[in-house]
Amino acid sequence: MSITQSPYVRCFWTGSLYLTNGKVMPIHCTHISTKMIEVEAPTGLEGSKMVKLELKAMHEGERKLIKVLCDPDLDIFNEHNKHYIKLKYHTISDKDVAFIKDFVEAHE
Template sequence: MTKHSSPYVRCFWTGTLYLTNGKSAAIHCTHISHNLVEVESPFGLMGSKKVKLELNAIHEGKQATIKAICIPSADILNEHDKHYIQMQFHSIAEKERAFIDTFVKARS
C-alpha cells in the first residue's frame, strides 16, 4: 500500500478525463489528497504520459470545477471492468488546490 504524506480521503466527484490521443472519458473520483487523485474510468490511459482532468467538485454547498494536468502512476483493470487510475497533480491552480485541501481536511 502506498503511504501518503497528506490525508487521502474518499471522494465521489464526477468529471472528465482527457487523454493525449484526443479521447475523453466520463469518470468519477474515488480518492483525493493534496497531491494525488484516483479515478475510475471506462477505459485505460492508452499510452498517455500526462492527462487533463476536470472534476465537478462540491463541498458544503460550494461548487468548483477542478482543472488539472496529471501524471498517471497506475492503471489497473478492476473487478467491474473499469480502469482504476492513480495520478499525481502536475499543474493545478492554487485556488483549486485550496478547495481540495479544505475538502480533505473536513474528512480526515
C-alpha cells in the same frame, strides 16, 4: 496513512479525463488528496504520459470546476470491469489545491 505523505479521503466527484490521443472519458473520483487523485474510468490511459482532468467538485454547498494536468502513476483493470487510475498532480492552481485541502480536512 496516506498515498504521498498527505491525507487522502473518499471522494465521489465526477468529471472528465482527456487523453493525449484526443479521447475524452467520463470518470468518478474514488480518493483524493492535495498531491494526487484516484479515479475509476471505463477505459485505460492508452499510452498517455500526461492527461487533463476536469472535476465537478462540491463542498459545503460550493461548486467548483477543478482543472488539473496530471501525470499517470498507475492504471489497473479492476473487478468492476473499470480502470482504476492513480494520477499525480502536475499543474494545479493554488485555489484548487486550497479547495481540495478544505474538502480533505473536513472528511478526514
